[in-house]
Amino acid sequence: MTARVLVVNPGSSSLKLRVLAGADVVATADLGAIGDLDADVLRGLAAGGEIDAVGVRVVHGGERYVQPTVVDAQVEAGLAELTSLAPLHQPQSLAAIAIVRQLLPATPMVACFDTAFHATMPAAASVYPIPPEWREKWGLRRYGFHGLSFTYAAESAPRVAGRSPGDCRSVICHLGAGASLCAVRDGRSIDTTMGFTPLDGLVMATRCGALDPGLLLWLQESGHLTEREIAGALEHRSGLVALAGTTDLREIFAGEAAGDERCRVALEVYIHRLVGGIAEMAAALGGLDVLAFTAGVGENSVDLRARVAERLAFLGVALDPGRNADARGDVDISADEAAVRTVVVRAREDLVIAAGVRAALGLG
Template sequence: MRHTADLPAGADGFDTSRLAGVLRDWDEPDVVGHRVVHGGTGFTGPVRIDDVVRERLHDLTGLAPLHQPKSLAALDAVTGQFPGIAAVACFDTAFHATIPEAAATYAVPREWRDRYAIRRYGFHGLSHGYCSRRAAELLDRPQAGLRVVSCHLGAGASLAAVVDGRSVDTTMGFTPLEGLVMATRSGTVDPGLVLWLEEHEHLSPHEVATALEQRSGLTALAGTGDMREVEAAADRGDTDAALALDVYTHRLVGGIGAMAAATGGMDVLVFTGGVGEHSSAVRRRAVERLRFLGAAIDLDRNDTVRDDQDITAAGADVRTLVITAREDLQIAREARGIVTAERSR
C-alpha cells in the first residue's frame, strides 16, 4: 500500500502529468490511503471513500481552504489511475475527536458554535496517534494507563495530551494557526490584536490572515523559519535569533505543562517532526525547564540520537523519547484496518 504523500506534487498540489509514470512501476495495491487534513465533526476515524464521502469531503473545504482542495485533487488523480482499488481517507483531525467537551468548546456565542461547527479540532493527529502508540511499544508498556505528551515540532507544530492511547487535549484549535510558535505561523495571539489591526491599520481580514500564516512565527522574529538557521545565528550572537529561540521555548514549555495538566501527570514526553527529531538544542532547552515535572535527559544521548531512541537521564521520573514521524505507517495501519474489517463481514 502507498499513499499520496509519496507522489509528485506540482504547483496545483498534484502533478498528474507525472502520476501515470510513477504508478507504472508499482504493483497493483490492495488499498490506497489518503491523508486528508480535515474531517470536520462527521469523520472521526478512517473511512472508505465513495461518491457520497467524496462530496462530504468537498463540503468541508471551507474549514481547510488551503489543504482540502489539494487532498481532493490527489484523491481524484489516484482514483483515476486505480478506479477499482479501495481508497481510504485518513484524517489529521480524527485522532482528536476524543477530546472532552471542556477542551473542545470555545466560549463564544452558541449560535456560532451550532451554525459553523466551531470547536477545537486539532491537527497532526496522524503523527500524534502514531507516536503515542510507538512510545508504548518502545517502553514495552500497554497504552492503557500511559500518559503521553507528544510534541510534533516541524514547520507546523502542535502538542497532544494522550491517555490510554486517546487524545484528551491539543494545542491547535479550529485552525492550525492556534498554539505554538511555528516556522511562519504566529501561533496563539490575542484575538483583540486582530481586531485592533483591522480597525486601526485598516487591514483586511485576508491581509491579517496572510501575515499571521506566512510572515509570522520564527520568520517574523529571526528572519527565517528554518530552526537550523535560527540556532546558528543565535550561536553567532544574533540577538533577534536568540529572542526567537527564547519565545519558541517559552511557548513550548508552557504548552507541555498544559498538556501534562490535561493528562493528570506525565509518564512519557515524545519529540517528533523535523525540529523535534533533529534539534538537540530545542529538546535540551525545553526539558531543562521541565524538571519540576520529573523530566530530565542524558545530554550525550540527546546529542547523538538516531531514529527512535530513549534519551532519558538516569533516575528521571518521566521518560523522554525521540521518535521518527511516520504518518505513512499510521495511514497504512488505518487503511488496512478498514479493508480487513470489510473482508470479515
C-alpha cells in the same frame, strides 16, 4: 497476498508518498509540491508491484468525517466544504485526491483524518466559551490536528519508554513545519494545542499560533486590514519566518550562537510557547510519565530537545546528552535517573493511514 497501499501525506511543507505492504515500506518518494505528483512518479512507486488501494491524509474531517472514509464524489464535495477551516492543507489533499483518481481511476481511495484522534477529547478541552447558538450553527469546537501522527506516537512513545500504553500519561510534541502538542492518557487524546483550525497553539514555521482574539478585531477595525490580508499574513508570514527571517531552526540556532539578536528572540518565543504548552498538557493529565518528540524538528533537532528539557527540569525531565545527540529512530534519550522518560519517535502517519485503508476496505 499482502495488499499494497499507496499513502499520500501532504504536509504544509512537504508531500510524502509511501507504498506499504503490511508494515513494510516498499517504495518511497518525497516531493516538493502536489503538482509534482504525476504518472512517472506513480509508475516508479508501482514498479515492484501493483497498487491495490490508496490512502490520503486529510487534515480536516469536520464533525462529519471521523473514521477512515472511502472517497466518492459526495465525500469529495463534503471535504471541499471544509476548505476554509484548513486553507493551507485541505486544497492539497483535494488536489492529491483528484490527481490520484485521474491516474488510478479503478483503485479504491480512502481519506484518513488528522482530526479523528481528538474526536473523543473531553468537553474541558473541546468546548469554546462562546455563544451556544454559534457553536451549534457552525459546529464550532476545538478539533485538534496531527492526529494520525499522535495515533502512532500514543502507542510507540510509551512502548519505547518501557511503559504500557494503556497506563501512561504522555505529552507528544509533533514539531514539523506545523506543530502541536497532545496530552495522551491511556491511549486517548485528553487535550491538544491546535483548535478549530491548524492556526492555533504553538509558534510554527510560517504560522503565528495562539493570538489574542482582540488583536484580530483591532487589525480589522482600526488597522483596516481585510480578512484576506490578515489570513495571508497569519498563515504564511508569521511564526519563525516573521521572527527570524527563516523557517529553519538549524539556521536560527546558528544565528543565536553568532550573536544575532533576532534569532535569540525567535528561539525565546518559540521555546517559551513550547514549554508552556507542555506544562499545560501535563496539567491536563495530572502528571507526566513520558515526553515524546516527533516530526521533522522533533526527530532531528538535538539543540531544541536539549533546550526544552533544560526548561522542564522542574517537571522531572532530564536528558542524557549522548543519547540525545545520537538519537536515531525510536529511542529513549532520558538520563537514567530522570522521573519522566523522554523519547524520540518517528512520525509514522503512513502506518496509521495504511491501517485505516485496510480497515475501511476489509483488506488483508
